Amino acid sequence: xxxxxxxxxxxxxxxxxxxxxxxxxxxxxxxxxxxxxxxxxxxxxxxxxxxxxxxxxxxxxxxxxxxxxxxxxxxxxxxxxxxxxxxxxxxxxxxxxxxxxxxxxxxxxxxxxxxxxxxxxxxxxxxxxxxxxxxxxxxxxxxxxxxxxxxxxxxxxxxxxxxxxxxxxx
Amino acid sequence: xxxxxxxxxxxxxxxxxxxxxxxxxxxxxxxxxxxxxxxxxxxxxxxxxxxxxxxxxxxxxxxxxxxxxxxxxxxxxxxxxxxxxxxxxxxxxxxxxxxxxxxxxxxxxxxxxxxxxxxxxxxxxxxxxxxxxxxxxxxxxxxxxxxxxxxxxxxxxxxxxxxxxxxxxxxxxxxxxxxxxxxxxxxxxxxxxxxxxxxxxxxxxxxxxxxxxxxxxxxxxxxxxxxxxxxxxxxxxxxxxx
Numbered sequence: 001x002x003x004x005x006x007x008x009x010x011x012x013x014x015x016x017x018x019x020x021x022x023x024x025x026x027x028x029x030x031x032x033x034x035x036x037x038x039x040x041x042x043x044x045x046x047x048x049x050x051x052x053x054x055x056x057x058x059x060x061x062x063x064x065x066x067x068x069x070x071x072x073x074x075x076x077x078x079x080x081x082x083x084x085x086x087x088x089x090x091x092x093x094x095x096x097x098x099x100x101x102x103x104x105x106x107x108x109x110x111x112x113x114x115x116x117x118x119x120x121x122x123x124x125x126x127x128x129x130x131x132x133x134x135x136x137x138x139x140x141x142x143x144x145x146x147x148x149x150x151x152x153x154x155x156x157x158x159x160x161x162x163x164x165x166x167x168x169x170x
Numbered sequence: 171x172x173x174x175x176x177x178x179x180x181x182x183x184x185x186x187x188x189x190x191x192x193x194x195x196x197x198x199x200x201x202x203x204x205x206x207x208x209x210x211x212x213x214x215x216x217x218x219x220x221x222x223x224x225x226x227x228x229x230x231x232x233x234x235x236x237x238x239x240x241x242x243x244x245x246x247x248x249x250x251x252x253x254x255x256x257x258x259x260x261x262x263x264x265x266x267x268x269x270x271x272x273x274x275x276x277x278x279x280x281x282x283x284x285x286x287x288x289x290x291x292x293x294x295x296x297x298x299x300x301x302x303x304x305x306x307x308x309x310x311x312x313x314x315x316x317x318x319x320x321x322x323x324x325x326x327x328x329x330x331x332x333x334x335x336x337x338x339x340x341x342x343x344x345x346x347x348x349x350x351x352x353x354x355x356x357x358x359x360x361x362x363x364x365x366x367x368x369x370x371x372x373x374x375x376x377x378x379x380x381x382x383x384x385x386x387x388x389x390x391x392x393x394x395x396x397x398x399x400x401x402x403x404x405x406x407x408x409x410x411x412x
Contacts, residue, residue: 017231024230076397105226152181
């Protein structure tokens with residue numbers, strides 16, 4: 001696959017800010033978002049993209065795949081019995097570590113964590129990133145109608161469980 | 171609260187919030203919204219939800235790290251910092267992990283650790299990898315005082331079994347991959363990098379925090395499949411990796 005054209009490189013640079021926000025909405029923590037962003041950019045640079053690809057959409061797709069890879073790798077790691085205790089420890093933030101803004105971020109992320117991955121991705125791309133349904137469909141490689149129904153299911157889940165409200169009020 | 175709203179109506183409301191409902195459908199929905207309080211209440215709830223979803227991410231894009239930006243800038247000659255592979259999920263305390271990443275970058279690739287020079291230590295490590303299950307935290311102490319933590323087992327493309335591990339030799343800390351010579355019961359380290367405990371008070375934090383991009387890249391490049399689950403691994407250990 002060819003390396004990036006100058007235009008693709010420039011487009012990707014322009015897209016870094018929203019892409020980092022996307023990373024943050026997937027990982028829920030700033031340092032993790034930075035890592036995911038870095039992995040995404042490295043993968044794009046390493047593997048290139050087709051000459052006619054839109055770098056802005058391509059990068060989101062690479063980012064989504066990197067995140068899914070990490071989720072799978074986490075699943076594997078969690079199968080080890082010793083992991084469970086360690087994980088809970090790591091996931092419980094101390095009061096000092098969390099500023100108010102970080103707590104809100106963690107709370108919303110916890111609500112999003114309960115959604116199926118494909119619903120979370122569709123909802124995040126559209127509701128947080130402001131992508132159109134057509135753009136989200138292209139990034140996630142599914143039909144527009146699928147995007148529409150995944151987003152609706154995600155929203156209904158969040159409303160019915162009041163997970164977002166509880167998360168924000170806490 | 172949305173139980174009275176049909177799936178179709180909810181989907182229309184959701185698309186409406188996103189500005190994705192057009193033409194006749196939009197007009198029809200707007201007419202119904204004026205006449206049906208339950209529909210209007212759900213729309214209001216969806217809009218509130220939208221605001222709640224967006225709020226924590228305002229301004230998140232302003233903090234693109236300079237070293238990531240530099241990767242893309244024209245004519246750059248930047249060596250990227252290692253990320254904490256597998257560490258997305260153990261991101262606290264974040265500031266300390268960030269320090270760990272920069273330390274790893276500073277330490278970089280080191281010379282082979284002493285046990286690779288051929289010694290009893292090497293045999294002890296090999297035995298440990300042959301017989302111990304992977305673990306996410308904690309250490310197994312070898313007879314010579316070194317401590318090991320096998321982390322993952324996976325198949326190499328060449329048919330060998332390989333294991334990712336951390337080794338704490340007191341003065342040297344290694345994050346490596348060892349692969350098993352078929353039939354020889356010998357584990358040979360094929361790739362390793364140094365890692366550095368981040369501080370004295372918390373010298374042995376979870377393995378993933380030390381995880382290193384180069385190790386991750388090596389696994390990505392050589393693994394034939396994803397890592398083994400605990401039961402598969404236990405079975406292999408019991409059968410001497412046959």
